[in-house]
Amino acid sequence: MFNQQSTIIxxxxxxxxxxxxxxxxxxxxxxxxxxxxxxxxxxxVWLSLKPVSLGDLRGTSLFKFNLTLENFQKVFSDPxxxxxxxxxxxxxxxxSTLSILLGLIAALLVHGEFPGRGLxxxxxxxxxxxxxxxxxxxxxxxxxxxxxxxxWLAVDRGLFAQPIPFLSQRWWELDLMGVRVRLPLALTxxxxxxxxxxxxxxxxxxxxxxxxxxxxxxxxASVDGASPFQRFYHITLPQLATVLSTLFLFRxxxxxxxxxxxxxxxxxxxxxKVLTIKVYDYAFGEFNIGASSAVAMVLFAVLSVFLLIxxxxxAKEG
Amino acid sequence: xxxxGGERAREVLKYMASVSLKAITKRFGKVVALSGVDLHVEDxxxxxxxxxxxxxxxxxxxxxxxxxxxxxGTVLLDGEPVDRLAPRDRDVAMVxxxxxxxxxxxxxxxxSFGLRMRGVPKPTIHKQVLETARLLGIEDLLDRxxxxxxxxxxxxxxxxxxxxxxxxxxxxxxxxxxxxARLRSSxxxxxxxxxxxxxxxxxxxxxxxxxxxxxGDRVVVMRDGKVCQIDRPETIYARPVDTFVATFIGSPEMxxxxxxxxxxxxxxxxxxxxxxxxxxxxxxxxxxxxxELGIRPEDIRIGQGGTTVLEAKVExxxxxxxEKYIHARxxxxxxxxxxxxxxxxxxxxxxxxxxxxxxxxxxxxxxRL
Numbered sequence: 001m002f003n004q005q006s007t008i009i010x011x012x013x014x015x016x017x018x019x020x021x022x023x024x025x026x027x028x029x030x031x032x033x034x035x036x037x038x039x040x041x042x043x044x045v046w047l048s049l050k051p052v053s054l055g056d057l058r059g060t061s062l063f064k065f066n067l068t069l070e071n072f073q074k075v076f077s078d079p080x081x082x083x084x085x086x087x088x089x090x091x092x093x094x095x096s097t098l099s100i101l102l103g104l105i106a107a108l109l110v111h112g113e114f115p116g117r118g119l120x121x122x123x124x125x126x127x128x129x130x131x132x133x134x135x136x137x138x139x140x141x142x143x144x145x146x147x148x149x150x151x152w153l154a155v156d157r158g159l160f161a162q163p164i165p166f167l168s169q170r171w172w173e174l175d176l177m178g179v180r181v182r183l184p185l186a187l188t189x190x191x192x193x194x195x196x197x198x199x200x201x202x203x204x205x206x207x208x209x210x211x212x213x214x215x216x217x218x219x220x221a222s223v224d225g226a227s228p229f230q231r232f233y234h235i236t237l238p239q240l241a242t243v244l245s246t247l248f249l250f251r252x253x254x255x256x257x258x259x260x261x262x263x264x265x266x267x268x269x270x271x272x273k274v275l276t277i278k279v280y281d282y283a284f285g286e287f288n289i290g291a292s293s294a295v296a297m298v299l300f301a302v303l304s305v306f307l308l309i310x311x312x313x314x315a316k317e318g
Numbered sequence: 319x320x321x322x323g324g325e326r327a328r329e330v331l332k333y334m335a336s337v338s339l340k341a342i343t344k345r346f347g348k349v350v351a352l353s354g355v356d357l358h359v360e361d362x363x364x365x366x367x368x369x370x371x372x373x374x375x376x377x378x379x380x381x382x383x384x385x386x387x388x389x390x391g392t393v394l395l396d397g398e399p400v401d402r403l404a405p406r407d408r409d410v411a412m413v414x415x416x417x418x419x420x421x422x423x424x425x426x427x428x429x430s431f432g433l434r435m436r437g438v439p440k441p442t443i444h445k446q447v448l449e450t451a452r453l454l455g456i457e458d459l460l461d462r463x464x465x466x467x468x469x470x471x472x473x474x475x476x477x478x479x480x481x482x483x484x485x486x487x488x489x490x491x492x493x494x495x496x497x498x499a500r501l502r503s504s505x506x507x508x509x510x511x512x513x514x515x516x517x518x519x520x521x522x523x524x525x526x527x528x529x530x531x532x533x534g535d536r537v538v539v540m541r542d543g544k545v546c547q548i549d550r551p552e553t554i555y556a557r558p559v560d561t562f563v564a565t566f567i568g569s570p571e572m573x574x575x576x577x578x579x580x581x582x583x584x585x586x587x588x589x590x591x592x593x594x595x596x597x598x599x600x601x602x603x604x605x606x607x608x609x610e611l612g613i614r615p616e617d618i619r620i621g622q623g624g625t626t627v628l629e630a631k632v633e634x635x636x637x638x639x640x641e642k643y644i645h646a647r648x649x650x651x652x653x654x655x656x657x658x659x660x661x662x663x664x665x666x667x668x669x670x671x672x673x674x675x676x677x678x679x680x681x682x683x684x685x686r687l
Contacts, residue, residue: 216418219385223489224432224479225406234431238422 041300048072048293057289071294075282080273085302088256088274091191095258096251098195100244103202111210121207128200136264139193143167170271186270190262194255202247209243210236249310256303275299334361335396335486335519337382342391344377344543351377352543355391359536362517366534368524370566374543375523379489382521384408395486406435408487411480415492417472419464425451425475426460432483450482453515470501477509481516490522494529506532527567531555539563560684564612570643570654572612572679579609579680588678592649593628597675609687612679615643616656619672628671630655632663644669 049067056062075081106124110117127135142150145163154160164172164185172185213236221231259276262268268277275295282292337359344352352374359365367375380386382393384405392399400408411432419428426447433443451457454474464472473493480488493509494502510533513520524530530537531551539546539554539562547559558564565571577590579597588595588611595611630646630653637659644655644663648671655671663669680687 214416214418216414216416217420219380219383219405220412220414220418220420220479221431221435222385222405223383223410223412224483225435226431227406227435230435234435235420238420241422 044293048297052289054287071290074291075294084273084275084278092255094191095194095255099198100202100247102195102199103206106203107206125200127197132260167266168270184271186272190272205243213239336361338394340392342388344388364520364535366522366530366537368530369540373540375540379491379523383412383489409485410487411485412489413476413480413493417476424461429478429482446482450478454478469497488518488520559686561681570615572614573653574612579606610681615654617677618655622670632667
């Protein structure tokens with residue numbers, strides 16, 4: 001019908017039609033982005049600049065124009081704040097790196113051909129698809145100093161002198177060949193959990209990329225005299241560079257904003273208080289929505305800076 | 319790390335080694351890829367492995383390189399068995415069909431890779447890379463990445479990566495098959511020139527008979543994992559050992575007919591399907607019986623004059639510019655004849671043909687008589 005009517009196309013009306021079509025096709029995207037991305041950010045900025053308590057969320061006081069920097073003053077003067085920011089960064093960098101490293105090892109393990117490869121690949125995915133509540137409680141039980149199977153086994157075998165409260169002790173004093181080392185125990189435990197739970201994500205990406213590296217590159221390198229390690233270092237790693245850096249970007253953002261895993265494992269106790277837990281504490285511990293929003297803004301700002309650095313660096317590399 | 323003395327000795331020896339294969343057999347599951355392949359390639363020889371795809375020629379090359387282990391048999395380099403050596407310890411270089419250039423490295427890094435892996439000192443690497451680049455005319459490309467190169471340039475870099483190390487032996491796996499036809503013939507000439515300059519021992523795999531004929535000092539024709547014939551290209555063309563080699567080499571391919579040899583009045587006749595050919599006093603050690611007769615298109619003369627005259631009906635002409643090929647019907651069989659480019663025949667026309675009995679190939683049960 002459309003074609004029959006416009007056998008002689010008026011160029012101008014055609015362009016009009018095209019731009020109208022473009023407008024209507026963009027409208028859904030814009031609406032979604034506006035409603036679910038831009039509006040929440042602006043709303044959060046608004047809240048962070050006002051004295052809002054949990055009770056104020058109902059009623060009209062939210063729309064009053066009483067802007068103040070009090071929330072930020074409160075957040076920045078909190079003696080815990082710097083520590084929480086530091087913990088967040090350590091947790092994020094170590095957790096991301098560990099999960100990518102484990103994913104890389106797992107991908108290399110099941111890259112070759114062997115019987116049962118499909119099954120093993122499937123098993124490797126399981127930590128990622130299991131519900132977080134279930135696995136977090138499973139790990140809490142395993143690591144529990146009184147009821148946990150790990151401590152029981154280790155004490156029984158004489159590995160530990162006494163049970164170690166992995167998730168509830170801040171520091172663990174170690175004697176490494178005469179050097180006394182203080183390990184942040186609970187933080188290390190949640191980082192290990194993070195690495196274990198999210199390595200399948202890295203594993204999938206890395207495996208897909210590994211499979212795409214042509215075999216003859218390795219053959220050429222073998223003939224050229226490269227040892228297996230040299231082949232890994234000079235062929236595999238450079239070929240994985242893009243996917244590894246992309247993975248780090250994703251894992252960094254997601255881990256930085258991670259709340260549920262730590263909350264379920266330690267409730268943010270014993271030196272694992274990250275900024276997202278602070279957000280929760282302000283909002284539901286002190287019923288201070290304003291301060292809570294201010295911490296969220298800090299998270300947002302730090303991530304923005306990270307992204308800026310990351311893309312600047314990527315743009316240079318590329 | 320190559321010791322100073324060894325490097326000096328290598329300078330004198332320059333890329334040379336002989337390679338011998340003794341009864342190489344390789345199976346992939348139940349498929350026999352190679353069975354009992356024997357081959358000796360001399361120092362500095364250009365040896366071409368020729369065969370249709372799936373004949374095992376690439377497998378053989380990979381076995382020489384050490385990338386695939388053989389099931390039986392021995393590979394000897396300069397008389398020394400190398401079966402237990404990894405590819406890196408065999409001192410061979412390989413050029414792949416896909417070139418397999420390292421995509422994340424510049425041309426210069428690609429060229430130097432083998433030397434770097436062997437811990438050659440930096441000044442030596444620099445010197446050898448420049449020398450090789452100059453020889454191949456790729457000095458301007460040294461800072462580029464492979465993706466910024468054309469097909470021909472990539473091919474040169476792949477050659478350079480093999481040459482820069484001055485290996486004992488070059489293994490080339492269909493190195494020209496990814497180039498377009500025009501480039502292929504010019505690179506073929508370059509390859510011949512480079513071989514003459516560096517006098518390396520080369521084992522070259524191809525399915526292209528033109529490459530085999532023009533490049534090889536010797537050609538190894540393979541089929542189904544077996545060697546059919548090893549000889550100089552001229553000999554293979556002139557005296558193919560069996561009907562497979564006879565029809566595989568030569569374009570357009572040899573005319574081949576099933577028939578019987580019959581003796582009449584002291585003269586040998588070939589009785590084909592619907593035609594008869596007087597072979598005169600042809601001396602062969604088979605009196606009568608079933609044979610196959612082959613005759614190359616260029617060995618048939620158009621017109622009368624000789625003793626053996628046939629009549630064929632023209633069906634079609636194909637013009638390749640420098641000459642024409644007449645596709646005709648001889649008895650019940652098809653026939654291809656080479657004709658000069660001026661030739662003008664109409665389909666349906668009957669033309670007389672003369673065949674020199676000395677130029678025919680007679681095969682019995684597939685093998686040359």
